[in-house]
Amino acid sequence: MADVLERLGYQIDFPEAQTCCGQPAFNSGFWEEARGVARHFLDTFEGDGPIVVPSGSCSAMCSHHYADLFQDDPAQMARVKAISSRVYEFSRFLTEVVQVDDLGASFPHTVTYHDSCHALRELKIKAGPRQLLSKVRGLTLKEMDAAEECCGFGGTFSVKFPNVSGGMAQTKLDSILRTGASHIVSIDSSCLMQLQGVISRQELPLKTIHLAEVLASR
Amino acid sequence: MNPIPVDAIKSTLSDARLQNAIYSSTARLMDKRAHAIAPDAIDDFQGLRTQANAIKRHAIDNLDYYLEQLEQNVIARGGKVVWCRDAGEAIQFVLQLSREKGVKRIVKSKSMTTEEIDLNEHLEHGGIEVVETDLGEYILQLAHEKPYHIVAPALHKTRYDVADIFTETLKVERVEEPEQQTQVARRVLREKFITADLGITGANFLIADSGAIVLVENEGNARLSSSAPRIQIAIAGLEKIIPRAQDLATFLKVLGRSATGQPLTVYTSFLSGPRRPGEIDGPEEFYLVLMDNGRTRLLADEGKRQSLYCIRCGACLNHCPVYRKIGGHNYPWVYSGPIGAIISPQFHGVTQDPWLPFASSLCGACSEVCPVKIDIPQVLLELRADITHAKRKEGAGQWERRAFRLFSYVMRRPRLYEMAAAMASSVFPGSRGAWLRSLPRLLRLPPVMGWLSHRDLPPPPERSFRALWRERQRAKGGN
Numbered sequence: 001m002a003d004v005l006e007r008l009g010y011q012i013d014f015p016e017a018q019t020c021c022g023q024p025a026f027n028s029g030f031w032e033e034a035r036g037v038a039r040h041f042l043d044t045f046e047g048d049g050p051i052v053v054p055s056g057s058c059s060a061m062c063s064h065h066y067a068d069l070f071q072d073d074p075a076q077m078a079r080v081k082a083i084s085s086r087v088y089e090f091s092r093f094l095t096e097v098v099q100v101d102d103l104g105a106s107f108p109h110t111v112t113y114h115d116s117c118h119a120l121r122e123l124k125i126k127a128g129p130r131q132l133l134s135k136v137r138g139l140t141l142k143e144m145d146a147a148e149e150c151c152g153f154g155g156t157f158s159v160k161f162p163n164v165s166g167g168m169a170q171t172k173l174d175s176i177l178r179t180g181a182s183h184i185v186s187i188d189s190s191c192l193m194q195l196q197g198v199i200s201r202q203e204l205p206l207k208t209i210h211l212a213e214v215l216a217s218r
Numbered sequence: 219m220n221p222i223p224v225d226a227i228k229s230t231l232s233d234a235r236l237q238n239a240i241y242s243s244t245a246r247l248m249d250k251r252a253h254a255i256a257p258d259a260i261d262d263f264q265g266l267r268t269q270a271n272a273i274k275r276h277a278i279d280n281l282d283y284y285l286e287q288l289e290q291n292v293i294a295r296g297g298k299v300v301w302c303r304d305a306g307e308a309i310q311f312v313l314q315l316s317r318e319k320g321v322k323r324i325v326k327s328k329s330m331t332t333e334e335i336d337l338n339e340h341l342e343h344g345g346i347e348v349v350e351t352d353l354g355e356y357i358l359q360l361a362h363e364k365p366y367h368i369v370a371p372a373l374h375k376t377r378y379d380v381a382d383i384f385t386e387t388l389k390v391e392r393v394e395e396p397e398q399q400t401q402v403a404r405r406v407l408r409e410k411f412i413t414a415d416l417g418i419t420g421a422n423f424l425i426a427d428s429g430a431i432v433l434v435e436n437e438g439n440a441r442l443s444s445s446a447p448r449i450q451i452a453i454a455g456l457e458k459i460i461p462r463a464q465d466l467a468t469f470l471k472v473l474g475r476s477a478t479g480q481p482l483t484v485y486t487s488f489l490s491g492p493r494r495p496g497e498i499d500g501p502e503e504f505y506l507v508l509m510d511n512g513r514t515r516l517l518a519d520e521g522k523r524q525s526l527y528c529i530r531c532g533a534c535l536n537h538c539p540v541y542r543k544i545g546g547h548n549y550p551w552v553y554s555g556p557i558g559a560i561i562s563p564q565f566h567g568v569t570q571d572p573w574l575p576f577a578s579s580l581c582g583a584c585s586e587v588c589p590v591k592i593d594i595p596q597v598l599l600e601l602r603a604d605i606t607h608a609k610r611k612e613g614a615g616q617w618e619r620r621a622f623r624l625f626s627y628v629m630r631r632p633r634l635y636e637m638a639a640a641m642a643s644s645v646f647p648g649s650r651g652a653w654l655r656s657l658p659r660l661l662r663l664p665p666v667m668g669w670l671s672h673r674d675l676p677p678p679p680e681r682s683f684r685a686l687w688r689e690r691q692r693a694k695g696g697n
């Protein structure tokens with residue numbers, strides 16, 4: 001992602017104090033613990049430049065759910081508002097802020113695109129990543145029949161309900177295998193980790209790759 | 219605190235026939251819905267959802283006003299309104315009325331509200347014969363099962379299952395064609411309709427300004443149940459109210475489409491009191507049972523109150539990847555799927571089945587299709603916080619709490635975070651980017667083992683992003 005953005009002429013600052021957005025605790029009902037982490041995020045990213053996030057679910061956490069965490073805290077709420085307007089999921093930053101779709105990338109493979117649920121339903125990102133992929137040299141995009149179905153990750157859901165989560169991944173992978181693609185592209189690493197976990201276990205002929213990596217390939 | 223029904227879930231997941239039945243039936247319903255809401259089939263379906271949401275919000279926010287208006291209008295049409303605080307009061311009313319009026323046989327049309335209070339069991343205990351007249355419900359009554367789905371109660375039964383059930387319980391010749399099976403049920407049920415003393419229906423909508431009860435269905439059995447017997451009872455949850463007759467247009471447009479992909483169900487019946495002088499049909503007596511049974515408790519919470527907007531279309535079940543795996547019977551209550559996951563804890567208290575709101579990947583497919591736009595994932599998140607809070611008070615869930623406290627502690631300290639990551643990498647010096655199938659004994663904690671039961675774990679990166687970043691900045695001659 002850094003490569004792609006620098007090539008576009010952006011100067012990147014990587015605040016080394018950054019850790020996590022707090023979503024794992026928030027989604028598990030530990031709002032107090034999540035608030036602590038969120039406050040750290042707000043401190044670390046104080047400033048005014050755009051914050052580009054290579055993950056749909058972390059972006060959605062900052063732009064949608066920080067407001068849940070701090071609803072009774074007007075002082076923090078003001079900071080949340082300021083931050084959430086600066087947070088951009090990576091592909092959205094490219095298509096809507098930079099307004100480019102051709103990054104001169106080349107990736108000679110047949111790929112399928114997995115819509116991560118947070119990106120699709122909370123951030124309403126669907127066409128952008130496909131648009132970006134369509135301009136990659138040598139790349140063929142094959143849509144799967146269950147593109148919008150969840151991969152089954154869901155954070156702690158995947159360890160609390162491993163059978164159900166595994167079953168969902170299987171349904172997803174069956175659909176992916178039907179496309180004949182060699183790579184699964186997504187904008188969320190957590191979905192890719194879930195799918196790669198099953199791919200590795202079952203030794204399936206598939207690879208997972210983040211959109212940023214595809215766009216950085218030459 | 220009931221635990222996760224792990225074994226029951228496992229057995230559903232490993233039953234290939236059942237998995238196929240659930241997956242293909244829900245896929246069919248999803249497909250039909252998609253066609254029915256397409257722009258060439260209906261104008262501005264999304265606008266209708268917004269409208270339906272607004273009407274429900276208004277109705278629920280002003281529930282007291284509209285319920286009183288409804289009561290006045292039902293009474294004006296000669297009906298009686300019975301207010302029931304809970305299941306016990308509703309059951310008692312039906313039993314007592316049946317005794318007073320010498321009722322021996324009751325025909326019932328499909329109603330989740332009566333399933334909610336186990337009405338059939340109680341009536342049978344009281345020596346009264348009750349017959350379900352919706353085909354799916356009838357099949358389940360014969361099989362002594364609860365509905366698997368709020369719209370398609372026998373969704374999990376194949377026609378071969380139905381053939382088995384009919385031959386065993388009705389002692390009829392085995393038929394495997396759905397049409398023939400319908401004929402079998404029809405023959406038995408006609409007789410019951412004609413001889414029943416009392417008909418019980420649910421209600422899809424209660425119209426406040428006209429005192430009418432609206433029933434939508436496809437088989438005509440609800441219409442028969444409400445017109446053939448001499449006494450009629452409609453049992454409805456308080457939240458079924460809509461303010462005006464004209465609001466119905468919005469709901470009828472979204473309900474059938476969302477449920478089964480039908481522009482309109484085959485029958486839409488309006489019940490408005492007993493037969494009046496000069497009318498040729500209709501019941502002699504008409505009762506509307508308005509049941510609370512926990513509903514008003516939901517009114518207190520402004521955020522979660524939207525759970526009461528539900529019109530029981532079942533779309534969220536069909537689109538839920540979890541429901542599609544675990545089916546309807548592994549949920550703790552008759553309401554299954556996403557809507558069940560948000561209303562069960564609110565009706566029964568969050569600690570009764572504390573696992574339920576966590577049995578979701580929060581993918582949001584449910585709220586995307588919900589015709590009244592209930593934000594189900596948001597309600598799940600709030601319930602999770604309530605549960606964690608309740609557990610904290612009870613001193614339960616120690617380990618998870620410690621884990622998240624530690625998480626929060628580390629994540630607020632970047633140096634510590636960096637060290638923890640470096641430690642993780644050093645535990646697996648030889649993994650060389652290969653995914654891990656097992657772990658050293660020390661790290662075999664239950665959550666990790668849960669993950670590893672179906673998947674491999676990513677190896678910790680040999681070099682962290684931070685390290686790479688620093689190197690990159692140095693190479694560029696930067697700071």
Ligand code: SF4
Pocket residue numbers: 476527528529530531532533534535557584587588589590591592
């Ligand atoms: S919650 Fe929405 S989608 Fe689910 S049954 Fe109720 S109305 Fe239908």
